Amino acid sequence: MTAAPERSAPPRSSRYYRPRRPISLAVLLVGFVLGVAGGLYTAWELAPVEEVDTAPWQLSRQGQAEYIVAVMLAYSQDSDLSRAVTRLLELRVPDPIQHVAEVACDLARTGYVAEPGGDRAIRAMMNFYQLQGRTGCADQLMPGVPEPSPTFDLVIAATPTLPPPPTKTNTPEGFIDGPTATPTVRVAPTVAPQQRFTVVRLERFCDADFAATMEVYVQETGGTPLPGQRVRVRWNDGESIFITGVKPGRGRDYADFTMEPDISYTVDMPGLSDPSDVMISSGCFDATGEQTRASYRVVFRPSF
Amino acid sequence: MLRFLLSLVLGGVLGLGVGLYLGWVQFPVEFVNSPISALDPRYRDDYTVMVAQGFQADADGVGAVQRLRVLGVENVPEYVFQQAERYITNSRSPQEIQALIALSEGLGRTSPLFDPYRPVGAP
Numbered sequence: 083m084t085a086a087p088e089r090s091a092p093p094r095s096s097r098y099y100r101p102r103r104p105i106s107l108a109v110l111l112v113g114f115v116l117g118v119a120g121g122l123y124t125a126w127e128l129a130p131v132e133e134v135d136t137a138p139w140q141l142s143r144q145g146q147a148e149y150i151v152a153v154m155l156a157y158s159q160d161s162d163l164s165r166a167v168t169r170l171l172e173l174r175v176p177d178p179i180q181h182v183a184e185v186a187c188d189l190a191r192t193g194y195v196a197e198p199g200g201d202r203a204i205r206a207m208m209n210f211y212q213l214q215g216r217t218g219c220a221d222q223l224m225p226g227v228p229e230p231s232p233t234f235d236l237v238i239a240a241t242p243t244l245p246p247p248p249t250k251t252n253t254p255e256g257f258i259d260g261p262t263a264t265p266t267v268r269v270a271p272t273v274a275p276q277q278r279f280t281v282v283r284l285e286r287f288c289d290a291d292f293a294a295t296m297e298v299y300v301q302e303t304g305g306t307p308l309p310g311q312r313v314r315v316r317w318n319d320g321e322s323i324f325i326t327g328v329k330p331g332r333g334r335d336y337a338d339f340t341m342e343p344d345i346s347y348t349v350d351m352p353g354l355s356d357p358s359d360v361m362i363s364s365g366c367f368d369a370t371g372e373q374t375r376a377s378y379r380v381v382f383r384p385s386f
Numbered sequence: 387m388l389r390f391l392l393s394l395v396l397g398g399v400l401g402l403g404v405g406l407y408l409g410w411v412q413f414p415v416e417f418v419n420s421p422i423s424a425l426d427p428r429y430r431d432d433y434t435v436m437v438a439q440g441f442q443a444d445a446d447g448v449g450a451v452q453r454l455r456v457l458g459v460e461n462v463p464e465y466v467f468q469q470a471e472r473y474i475t476n477s478r479s480p481q482e483i484q485a486l487i488a489l490s491e492g493l494g495r496t497s498p499l500f501d502p503y504r505p506v507g508a509p
Binding site for chain 2: 102104105106107108109110111112113114115116117118119120121122123124125126130131134135136137138140141142143144145148149151152153155156158159160169172197198199200202203309310312314321322323324325327328
């Protein structure tokens with residue numbers, strides 16, 4: 083019978099003699115990597131920082147164009163080039179002045195020029211970049227500024243004036259009998275024609291989707307929309323003036339006003355119409371039976 | 387097994403903290419293609435002043451209202467009026483205040499606070 087061979091003891095430096103760590107570095111590292119990945123996914127996808135301090139360079143192309151238009155309008159008023167360029171630098175574009183030329187080109191190609199103030203805005207941009215020696219396609223797309231109309235040969239003012247005294251200079255007789263050129267006579271109106279409006283329709287309606295809303299339409303006699311008309315709503319201790327056509331989705335003749343409950347309102351066009359009948363947004367039930375507050379629809383048209 | 391789980395959880399927690407710090411502080415999401423209505427209040431104020439200066443030049447109230455509508459403002463005259471009053475209260479630039487007053491009054495809102503800022507006519 084032979085004895086089992088005796089195993090040799092591991093050396094004293096072997097890890098078998100070291101106390102075991104409570105954590106594994108390898109697994110810790112794996113967990114760390116997974117944690118970082120999870121943290122970044124959370125921070126970038128699940129719960130990103132909220133957008134609260136948007137700067138001009140972060141705006142969409144349309145937003146940047148609107149910002150540039152505002153800068154150019156301000157420049158057209160104060161002619162402060164340094165300030166305009168400082169504002170444009172907020173867009174973080176390599177060449178802000180050429181960028182203005184490119185945006186003017188884009189706007190001139192679109193229907194922006196037909197919007198209120200659009201033509202003037204593009205011309206302000208053109209003036210800005212042309213003064214800095216730049217060019218853009220807007221130079222070709224936008225026709226030149228129309229020349230002032232020819233001067234009148236004779237203007238008869240509305241105010242009556244006495245006939246001039248006869249001249250004391252003798253007039254050669256031959257001139258009396260000869261043909262005389264008839265001067266062109268144009269009458270310049272001294273007062274812009276004023277169109278008076280009247281309320282042709284005032285109806286109360288009940289719709290929960292448009293609760294307590296005063297819808298105002300200003301139209302030509304035939305129903306053609308009239309944008310840019312000032313409309314005034316008055317109540318017992320205040321008034322508000324708004325303008326038609328600023329909500330293009332609702333029509334170019336449309337403007338609205340939110341009514342407070344149980345307050346009496348009248349609406350008119352300042353200087354152009356008499357006040358309407360009194361409107362009060364009281365409670366009502368719409369067609370679906372939902373309880374809401376009454377709204378009004380008012381239509382102004384020329385009174386002649 | 388306990389050692390494995392402990393290591394994984396500890397590493398995960400550390401990693402999560404580092405990941406959130408990187409994602410929220412060091413390299414946060416930067417928004418682009420934002421609408422102009424999301425502008426920082428400082429830039430909104432500046433934008434409004436610029437539009438008001440444009441109004442001073444062309445007296446185009448409709449154009450000014452349309453340009454301010456894109457800020458998402460419900461009541462443009464009231465918005466301009468309040469900014470004018472705030473600029474007066476904060477003693478901002480007289481030129482900017484005058485522009486805001488011109489636009490506010492052009493849109494039908496005025497205040498006794500505006501009186502000192504109106505241009506004085508020549509005698």
